[in-house]
Amino acid sequence: MLPVSPPPPPSPPALLQLVENPVSEGDRLLINGQPLPVRWRFEPGTPGRLWLPLDLLEAELGVEAKRIAGGTLELSWFGQEQTVSPDEQISLDDEVAIEVAALLRGGGIRLQLEPGSDGNEQLALQLPAPRFLQLRESIRDGSQRLVLDLSGPTLLPRSDGQLQLPLSNPSAAARALRERGLEAGIDGRRVLLPIEGWSQFSLGKPARLVLDERSNGLAPMAKRPQPFLPAGSGGLQMEQRRLGIRRQNYLVSFVRFDPTAETFNLVPLSRQNMVGLGSLLGLARSQGAVAAINGGFFNRIQALPLGGLRDDGDWLSGPILDRGAIAWAPQELPRFSRVRLNETLISDAGKRIELNAINSGWVSKGVAQYNSLWGPRYKAITGREEAVLVQGQQVARRFNHAELSRGVGLRRGETLVVARGEAPLPLQAGDGVSLERSMVPKAFAELPNLIQGGPLLLNQGKVVLNGKAERFSSAFMRQKAPRSVVGSDGELIWLLAVEGQGNAGPTLRETAELMQKLGLKQALNLDGGSSTRLMVRNRGQSSGRGFGAAIHNGLGIVLSPNR
Template sequence: MEGLSSLVQLANQQQAWVAINGGYFNRVRRLPLGALKDNGRWLSGPILNRGVAAWGERSLPQFGRLQLREWIVSPSGQRLPIVVVNSGYVQRGISRYTADWGSSYKALSGSETGLLIQAGSVRQRLGPAELDAGVLLRGDDLLLVARGGAELPWGPGEQLQLESRPSNDLGLAPHVIGGGPLLLLDGRIVLNGAAENFSSSFLSQGAPRTVLASDDQQVWLITMEGTQDSGPSLGETAALLQQLGLRHALNLDGGSSTGLVLGGSLHVKGRGVAGSVHNGVGLVP
């Protein structure tokens, strides 16, 4: 999951005729910050109950807010919650990483400890030095990483089981992309920054916008820019989309990330430059 690319390159790799940039990411670490699910596999788990769009093959996306609730369970019934999956969002507690993250995992914070689990059995306990150096991930390996003083009380040979369930059916779809805030649902403006842990300043500022939307008949890939100003606020964006007759809409990463590719060329450049992005959404014939 580590790395950035141009939107044109991402679109061309997938033979997408039309494409917009996707979800949030850490530009310094080049890691995803939100939901990315492809063909049933969580490349990056949802965070902060933020808005997502989810779809199956040849179907319009469905929209809502999503959390992924996971636990690691021992035979004695001890259950510890997992806070994030394959994510650059670093939080106190236990995080889970798989080979979908990449060929290896390297520590994202100080004093991490870990457990490498293979075929449901703890194979190795890992200290900070080993995680700093990097841990190889292959096949169905599962790496548990404890941060901020969280404990992993199990040792080699112990059997552990993963329990995972999404907060709603959006998390069951084979494909999911996260962003936020959610703007429209069933034709109503549902903008609620507090519910998705966005700051009030983020909600009020004007900026170029990228939106994935639906009118219940077609999917819409939308970018917006200001002509004489910095761009619309999220409230103005939601109102405009509603006036256009859209029923559901999700804000994606904006600002300098905003981009629109048509036929292999970049036609919209957020703040006038073609910024590198982590992922995108495209229409592939």
């Protein structure tokens, strides 16, 4: 994810209040005694205010976040509800954070600052496990619905497609779920429940957890669905090394393979619909990947891609901001470079309209294009937009902002050309148009697969880090965080996850130097922080901040000729 906005500074009315109510920030959170390396911000008071990352709220607490037009969030958790406007969403390092003290307290969660073993403050969240009361079952539209009645709210952490449900009587709940055909396990005072293929939400007064079976399973998420994982993994293994640099230690987890050996293929893990997020496990399983890593950046609030994504020749989302990318053909080593896609729409009258994006959540003043690979409908992303619909090579009609806000259907063979920020769009119904396209570097145009991240770390074994050239902020370049990387040593493709050992993780320069230590010649940074996730054989082996955040896309390794 990319930062949303800097956190607002505290604004006490007087010095006395500043002294009495200091703002606390930290990077260690305890949830019922379990530590997580998570950034938080707390302002004591009556009532106090607490900012936590949205990733954490969804993945560890079970807060449901509904994204609506304009970037507003509607949060709900066991009957507690909260609406969060875009200007109320701040950034803690690289994480989108939400003020949720009232929401959590309303559900019975106790918040407390405590001294940590290292002398720094840590924040503790505590919620006693409720009692399971009964399980009710019904059929809705041909699909199973299960309702767990509870004595009160509970935390709903998810990991690797599994819900870990804390209960005071887990045996009773597991037995009831097994009787309904679910493979429910027990770990201490938690019920372990596989939920891939199920959606979930909570209700309050009384507390209930609702599970709805998805009749279409996982396959529709994938652009090209594949069977579930075959037995074994063709000998692919996770490797780990502990490396030190600048008096800091890091754990590097990785998988590597020879793409020319006709055993494995590297594939983009992509979606049918560019609007939305999901789990790396879901993407990997639905596309038959035996190993996978999270991919490029995305806008977490609007759930839209922020970078190039090309799958088997289709531009699902176009490159942005000259950022680093890899591109490849099957059974070949990938190429690494900063990339740019130049597109110009030319009318029969000779008018040239420069396009700044294709199927992208990155928006700026200018003109962009969207087609059916974006999804079945386009809805306005910014406050003022107008558009024309091109069918084949002719403008069919114009749309004003009100029509775009309601949504415009997109069918194969149609392109919606959207103007933002009062950019001129000199086209009318009946005008003929053509598209002129070129790519930098030119060789990338012929490669059918591409994924963009950034910044580029290594080229020919040398550190080529240049945040300014790829338009990353200086704060982003200095930040220490878990990292995801794709690279090559000239013979093998590597997928790597880097985690700090007693620290927040490496900076980007330290990441590049770690890649050099491992002998890589080419390396590209992917989305990091809580998005960092490396999986082998259907199990998470490395997780950036201890919980499996939702992502937009990824990279997978499949057994040939699986795809």
